Amino acid sequence: MGSATAHANTNIALVKYWGKRDTDLNLPAVSSLSMTLSTMGTTTRVTFDPGLRRDELLLDDHPAPEAARARTSRFLDLVREASGVESFASVRTRNNFPTASGLASSASGFAALALAATRAAGMDADLATLASLARRGSGSAPRSLLGGFVALPAGQAADGSDCIPRQVAPPEHWDLRLVVTLTASGAKTVGSTEGMERTRLTSPYYGAWIEENARAMEAASRAVVERDFETLGRVVEASCFRMHAVALSAEPAVLYWNDGTVRVIHRVRSMRDAGVRCWLTMDAGPHVKVLCLPGDADLIAKDLAAMPGVQGVLVERPGPGAEVLP
Numbered sequence: 001m002g003s004a005t006a007h008a009n010t011n012i013a014l015v016k017y018w019g020k021r022d023t024d025l026n027l028p029a030v031s032s033l034s035m036t037l038s039t040m041g042t043t044t045r046v047t048f049d050p051g052l053r054r055d056e057l058l059l060d061d062h063p064a065p066e067a068a069r070a071r072t073s074r075f076l077d078l079v080r081e082a083s084g085v086e087s088f089a090s091v092r093t094r095n096n097f098p099t100a101s102g103l104a105s106s107a108s109g110f111a112a113l114a115l116a117a118t119r120a121a122g123m124d125a126d127l128a129t130l131a132s133l134a135r136r137g138s139g140s141a142p143r144s145l146l147g148g149f150v151a152l153p154a155g156q157a158a159d160g161s162d163c164i165p166r167q168v169a170p171p172e173h174w175d176l177r178l179v180v181t182l183t184a185s186g187a188k189t190v191g192s193t194e195g196m197e198r199t200r201l202t203s204p205y206y207g208a209w210i211e212e213n214a215r216a217m218e219a220a221s222r223a224v225v226e227r228d229f230e231t232l233g234r235v236v237e238a239s240c241f242r243m244h245a246v247a248l249s250a251e252p253a254v255l256y257w258n259d260g261t262v263r264v265i266h267r268v269r270s271m272r273d274a275g276v277r278c279w280l281t282m283d284a285g286p287h288v289k290v291l292c293l294p295g296d297a298d299l300i301a302k303d304l305a306a307m308p309g310v311q312g313v314l315v316e317r318p319g320p321g322a323e324v325l326p
């Protein structure tokens, strides 16, 4: 009976991934650049057990909904195929941030699962193997395998062998802050995979979105290496708004914002007009994340926490990559 535990932190894209070049292999159509966070993450224990009659998934000690169990089971099929292990597994997973908060947990979840499951299956998987497995679970997950600032190239190879994450700079390279603002969430929005596919298939602007990516990647990667906050902030905010613009141009439009989102957007822009150096980004949900320097994080967090529509605020910084726990 093989068993292993791994932890991975979630990551936030500075240059966004939106769109797939291969839906079966879940290959991205654009490259992305992210920051792995320091506290929000997932710890997962996998045990392959010949006595089980199907894969089991416990989320925070409770049986997970069937859709999540089935998705995990499909992922474990890939690990069984790669390792030759035939038995089913029990998976116990825990997020150290509120799962119901609507903050994405699939990046840290599949990075931790890929690492724990391969180790439990007796594989000593290299980064390329881990990345290609994690990516099948979630396109943003390979980035959480590494710490600090991470680039994930879209690549061109049909088998995805050139879609392997690369660390642009370690976490200690640049002491930035990300103020994560949880805005009141309404009805459940469109899932990332569905939103991306709808965008690819129906947006007249999809080609322009893909074309712009190389420039954003180059500018953002250079800004990270040179610790050029102004340039990074500008590129981050532009990449976010362009991602949401292309999603909004799908039919029907893919809209992730709520009232609180829009209020926070305006507030961040007016703080910036008043001289506070801060830039925002948003993902496939209503929350707004504000990139800033350490000296401004408390002020920004307090200001945003007091706004109507804001349910909570967390302050994050660059953190380490995924690791196997003893």
Ligand code: 2P0
Binding pocket: 012, 013, 015, 016, 017, 018, 026, 032, 104, 106, 107, 137, 138, 139, 140, 141, 192, 193, 194, 196, 282, 283, 284
């Ligand atoms: C990102 N997002 O780069 C982008 C920006 C959300 C907005 O990757 O379909 O769960 O499983 O590959 O990774 C979130 O979607 O999508 C995401 P799939 P994933 O972080």
